[in-house]
Amino acid sequence: MTVTVRAGEALPPLHIPITRTLIVSGALASRDYQDVHHDAEAAREKGSPDIFMNILTTNGLVGRYITDHFGPRVHLRKVAIRLGAPNYPGDEMVLTGEVTSVADGTAEVAVTGTNGIGRHVTGTVTVELPTGSPTGAVR
Amino acid sequence: MSAEPEEWYEKLRAYEGRVAASGGQGRDPVNEPMIRHWCEAMGDTNPAYPGIAPPTMLQAWTMGGLGGHPGGSARSEAYDELLALLDEAGCTSVVATDCEQEYLRPLRPGDRITFDAVIESVSPRKTTKLGTGHFVTTRMDIQAGGELVGTHRFRILKYAPVRRKPDQQPDQQPDQKPNPEREPEQRPQQEPKARRPRPVINRDNAGFWEGVAAHQLLIQRCTGCGTLRFPWLPGCGGCGSPEWDTVAASGAGTVFSYVVMHHPPFPAFDPPYAVGLIELAEGVRIVSNITGVPHDKVRIGMPVELEFLRADDELELPVFRGAVA
Numbered sequence: 370m371t372v373t374v375r376a377g378e379a380l381p382p383l384h385i386p387i388t389r390t391l392i393v394s395g396a397l398a399s400r401d402y403q404d405v406h407h408d409a410e411a412a413r414e415k416g417s418p419d420i421f422m423n424i425l426t427t428n429g430l431v432g433r434y435i436t437d438h439f440g441p442r443v444h445l446r447k448v449a450i451r452l453g454a455p456n457y458p459g460d461e462m463v464l465t466g467e468v469t470s471v472a473d474g475t476a477e478v479a480v481t482g483t484n485g486i487g488r489h490v491t492g493t494v495t496v497e498l499p500t501g502s503p504t505g506a507v508r
Numbered sequence: 509m510s511a512e513p514e515e516w517y518e519k520l521r522a523y524e525g526r527v528a529a530s531g532g533q534g535r536d537p538v539n540e541p542m543i544r545h546w547c548e549a550m551g552d553t554n555p556a557y558p559g560i561a562p563p564t565m566l567q568a569w570t571m572g573g574l575g576g577h578p579g580g581s582a583r584s585e586a587y588d589e590l591l592a593l594l595d596e597a598g599c600t601s602v603v604a605t606d607c608e609q610e611y612l613r614p615l616r617p618g619d620r621i622t623f624d625a626v627i628e629s630v631s632p633r634k635t636t637k638l639g640t641g642h643f644v645t646t647r648m649d650i651q652a653g654g655e656l657v658g659t660h661r662f663r664i665l666k667y668a669p670v671r672r673k674p675d676q677q678p679d680q681q682p683d684q685k686p687n688p689e690r691e692p693e694q695r696p697q698q699e700p701k702a703r704r705p706r707p708v709i710n711r712d713n714a715g716f717w718e719g720v721a722a723h724q725l726l727i728q729r730c731t732g733c734g735t736l737r738f739p740w741l742p743g744c745g746g747c748g749s750p751e752w753d754t755v756a757a758s759g760a761g762t763v764f765s766y767v768v769m770h771h772p773p774f775p776a777f778d779p780p781y782a783v784g785l786i787e788l789a790e791g792v793r794i795v796s797n798i799t800g801v802p803h804d805k806v807r808i809g810m811p812v813e814l815e816f817l818r819a820d821d822e823l824e825l826p827v828f829r830g831a832v833a
Contacts, residue, residue, distance in 0.1 A: 385551075394549035398542070400535075400571035415601065416669050424604040425567055426549070432564035433552040441556040445563040449608035 374476045374498060380438050380466035385430060387422065387460040387484065395426030422456035427490050431480050434464045435494045439476075442499040446475060450492035460484045466494075474498050516597075520630045520642060523590040527626055528646045532582030534569045534621035538652075542568070543617070560614035566650060566658045567607070569621045587627060590644065591666065598668040599641040606645075606663035612656055619652040628661070635772040641667025670775070702775030704819045713740040715754065723816050725757040725826050727792055738792035759814030760789040761828060768803045776819075782806040786828050794826070801830035 385391070396406035404411035406423045413419070432445055456462055466480045475497050482490040536542065543558035546565055554562070561569075572581060615621070625648035633642060648660040709717050716739070719726035728737045732749030743750045764787040770780045784798040784806065798806050799817065812828035819825055 391549065394545075398546040398549040399565070399568040400573040402574045424607050425564075428564045428567075428607055428609070429546065429550040429552070429562065432562055433550050433554070436552070436554050436556075441554050444614070445611055447608070447610045448564055449606075451606045452604065 374439070374468055374471050376468050376471050378468040380434070380468075380478065383434050383437065383464040385462045385464065385482075387456045387458060387462055389420065389458045392420055392422050392426070392456070392458060395429065396423045399423060399425035399429070401425055417455070419457045422489075424450070424452055427452065427456070427482070430462075430464065431482070431490065431492055431494065434466065434480065435478060435496055438466070439496060439498070444497040445494065446497050447495035448492065449494075450480075450490050452490055454484055454487035454489050456484055456489050457486075460486070462489055469493075474500065517632055520590065520593065523586055523627050524629055525626065526586040527584045527624070528587040529582040529584055529623065529625040529648065532570060532623040532625075533577070534623075535571070535573055535575075535577060536569075538569060538615045538617050538619040538621065540617050558617065560616055563611040563614065563658070564609070565615075566609050566611065567660055567662075569615070570623050570648065570650065570660075582623070587625075587646075590627065590630070594642060594644075594666040599666040601639065601641075601667050601669045603638065603665050603667070604662065605643065605665050606661070608661040610659045612658055615652060615657060619657075621650055621652050621657070623648050623650045625649070634665075636665065636667065637670075637773060638665065639667040639669045641665050704776045704823060704825075706823065712742050716740045719754070719756070720816070720824055720826055725759065725788075725794075725814055726754040727757055727788070727790055728752045729755050736790055736792050738788075738794055755790065757788050757790055757814065761786040761794075761812050761814070763787075763798065763806060763808050763810040763812060763830070764793055765808060766798065766806050768806070780804075784812070784828060786812055796825070797827045799827050799829045806830060 393407045396402070401423045403423065405415055405417060406420055409420050412421070428448060428450055431450055432448055435445065436443060462482045462484045464480060464482045466478045468476050469479050470477045475495055478494045478496065480490070480492045480494055481488060538561050540558040543561050543565070546562060546568065547553070547557050550562070552562060625646050628645040628647045629643075630645075631643035633640060643663055643665050645661065645663045648662070649656055650658045650660060707717060716726055728740050729735070729752060730737065730744035730747060730749050731751040731753055732744060733747040735744055735746040736755065737745060744752070763784050765785040766782050768780050768782050769777070773779055780803045782798045782801070782803040783795065785793055785795055786798075787793050797817070798812060799815070801810070810830050812830050814826055815829050817825050817827045
């Protein structure tokens with residue numbers, strides 16, 4: 370199986386409900402026991418309105434968004450993200466992506482995750498495509 | 509405004525290039541249960557897992573977890589010192605802002621990882637919506653079986669949090685987000701505005717604020733030599749006399765100089781806005797807002813007229829209304 374990728378191609382958006390369960394299970398799965406990611410009262414004492422998603426979970430969701438789209442045969446080579454507006458419980462994050470370049474069997478995808486407050490994450494993912502994948506028309 | 513003492517930043521910068529962690533060992537070997545928990549949390553159904561670990565789990569294998577690393581943290585003394593220095597300076601809060609990872613080969617169950625990290629950079633003091641502090645960037649090399657498998661660059665902001673007023677609910681604090689929001693369009697639009705800072709009123713300037721309450725802009729006049737002075741001070745800068753009376757400003761003035769504030773955003777202020785140095789007709793100068801004119805239409809020499817702005821129930825301020833030519 371190969372993957373056809375074209376620069377300029379937009380990835381379908383992925384809607385992720387930001388539940389307490391997601392925030393807490395993501396924090397624990399990443400072994401991040403900072404109280405602001407599971408204890409609402411402690412988070413408030415530190416000036417945050419509620420618990421919020423940790424950066425490792427955001428990183429994991431961005432990785433998942435890319436491999437969900439391109440399939441299990443691609444390899445993530447690089448994930449670089451910057452956080453902005455926090456992901457609080459009850460919100461929804463919509464991940465969107467656009468292939469910005471395709472070269473030498475790798476594609477670069479610009480990813481943005483927007484929530485009800487603003488831009489939660491902006492990032493760039495470099496993904497290695499399965500050998501023999503047609504790269505399509507490079508704009 | 510307040511310049512950062514050069515020596516202070518030099519002291520912080522001295523940590524650039526120093527070891528942040530050495531000889532760290534993963535708490536557990538890469539293993540299927542942790543991979544499965546991760547995939548369940550992320551909703552990731554990629555069939556490649558748990559045969560390999562999701563690459564984005566890289567940092568998770570280095571984390572101490574609730575129990576910490578046996579035999580203590582791999583964190584270096586230098587890194588602890590840097591964090592302690594920032595703590596002492598009031599930058600007691602921390603938030604992760606950036607994560608850049610490169611994956612050289614997939615990690616598989618059974619891999620035992622080790623890691624080393626270096627302090628890559630310490631930024632000059634930055635003011636963000638969260639508060640003022642320094643960005644600290646570290647770069648970690650992660651190895652398995654002596655082979656480099658990935659790199660992990662991590663940036664945190666160590667900052668002094670914006671102080672919360674006790675009478676305000678947390679959800680009324682748009683400036684206390686746990687993550688720095690560097691782009692203005694990310695600012696929440698719907699939340700109630702914070703109040704302007706309160707003036708510090710003391711015996712040397714109480715008369716000025718009494719004047720404002722009566723809608724007068726009072727200038728001090730030395731009764732020794734007749735020199736006008738503003739802002740209010742206990743003595744004359746010309747002759748040293750502590751005796752004074754006041755004259756009420758006519759209200760006419762011109763823009764002597766100005767700046768347009770774009771960044772950083774401060775509570776209760778909505779950038780961009782102009783801050784003017786107004787030369788009053790009487791000759792003294794005052795810093796205040798310029799109203800009635802778009803920020804990009806303010807010009808030096810522009811005539812302005814005193815008016816009083818009611819900021820909220822408790823605060824009135826003298827500001828200056830400009831006239832577009």
